[in-house]
Amino acid sequence: MQGFKEVPRAVWMLSPGVFVNAVSSFTFVFVFVYLTGPRGLSVTEAGLVTGVGGIGLIAGNFTGGGYGDRYGHRRVLLIASFLAGGGLVLLPTLPTGALLAVLPLAQYALGAIRSANAALVAVIVPEGARRQAFAVVRCVSNGGFTLGPPLGALIATGLSYDWLFVADGIGTLFFALWTARVVPARSADRTPAAAPDGGLGRGAWGELRARPGVLVLLGAILVVDVIYRQQYSTFPVYLADHGLDTGAYGLIIALNGAVILVLELPAAVALRARPPLRVVGTGLLLVGAGYGALLLGTGIAAAVAMMVLLSLGEILYKTPATAYVADQAPPHAIGFYQSLYAGVSASGVVLGPPLGGALYSAAPGLLWPLCVVLAAGAGGAVLWAHARQRRHEARPAHETGSQPQAVAG
Structure with a gap:
């Protein structure tokens, strides 16, 4: 496609994983209904849990990229994806007390995925082609988010709300495995340059x-x-x-x-x-x-x-x-x-x-x-x-x- 020739192959290869992850990221739409419905929490309790989860999501966004500067963006993206995916898959089996702790932690990991993924793209794409590269990632992500909520509604009504979290977790784990396969560690996890003051x-x-x-x-x-x-x-x-x-x-x-x-x-x-x-x-x-x-x-x-x-x-x-x-x-x-x-x-x-x-x-x-x-x-x-x-x-x-x-x- 004219205008996108400078976008590295790794970004194009990463895009299917981003799409699948976005399609399966529908739990945020239904989490409040899940907490007040199958889990039996009051509106106030559900609001508190979702509020803490939202704070965790923002905190993950603010910190995921910084971890990547120290330990490698690909590595941080994979760890956060496995943690978030595993937590979401297990979440329906947890007692309510454990859910209140695991859900915000999973939200934190999901936030870290977002910033780590952005940093990974920035690292593997040369300056001058980043607008096009981020546009590709945003386009496939928005396509996934467009399909996700109606698909989630079908899963919730046809199966159960528990399966929403399982499907979201599987999609996140797939994203981790796909990224590990298509993004070479040698280019994405190279040791970052040292800061001028050593910190x-x-x-x-x-x-x-x-x-x-x-x-x-x-x-x-x-x-x-x-x-x-x-x-x-x-x-x-x-x-x-x-x-x-x-x-x-x-x-x-x-x-x-x-x-x-x-x-x-x-x-x-x-x-x-x-x-x-x-x-x-x-x-x-x-x-x-x-x-x-x-x-x-x-x-x-x-x-x-x-x-x-x-x-x-x-x-x-x-x-x-x-x-x-x-x-x-x-x-x-x-x-x-x-x-x-x-x-x-x-x-x-x-x-x-x-x-x-x-x-x-x-x-x-x-x-x-x-x-x-x-x-x-x-x-x-x-x-x-x-x-x-x-x-x-x-x-x-x-x-x-x-x-x-x-x-x-």
Whole structure:
């Protein structure tokens, strides 16, 4: 495929495993129903368990890549996959007390898989081809997530909720075995370069402060992810309050997956030479415009417009942002940077529902205008960081503090 020739074979080979893992990752949709149904927990107890599990998921995202910098990204990905897969397979057989401990641990391992996988892709793909590589991985992952929930519903109703966890665990274990087979250890688990101060954490944090563009991007993504996740929490409530049923919501959410599947790869090729922060900033503005569409009406047309704009914004910001963070990372801290990005880009899973729900309950008319303002501010901040970076690059070396490199010979 034209535009993807630079994507290494290992990424293409990894993609079927990512797809299968994504298809089988449906337990997060049904876990609350499982806890309050077959397990007999109260709504409060189930909320506590899922909340702790969500925190574990975010913690895994924030740490998985950093472990890979020390021990090898492929190795960490395999260990986390075996732990998560084994825990999910065993989970239906555990007594409730043990389940309350194992489920958050499995969630932590699942979070570590996400950041370790991103770091692994960043390591095996050369700079300049990472946008296309991450687009490939995101495309197959979104395809799997589109198929997963309806398949999970069939398993839950045709067999039992216990089989959901077994199937999810088997899919995760398959991903581990597939990765071990198709990604060579010699290239993925090479010893990371040493940090300048001999310690990964201190050196990486110091270098991060010297990369203001990355810091601005991470802050903007944190804000926008809370906004983005409203489509899974307050948005369906808003639709129901305005006469649109669950079926309409399902079709609108399916539109998100369809737009991404059709446009993700072409967009990655068409925009691969564009400055990443400019593309990301534009994407964040489109997310805000999506929620702004809800201010124009309460019918199906406004909801569809919202989802199309949100999907276009997601295409523009998620893949280029992931690649930008990888390109900015020093060689000894690629995983650390990917963990930071993975963590902030999933924080809305925990923060979005309670914050959005509280505001919608107290002042429903303020939620969407606030989403527009916050997304516009985040997008503007990233575009400002892009302009600042361009001005810095255009200044002479003696003004920026850079020293000319000696020329050999």
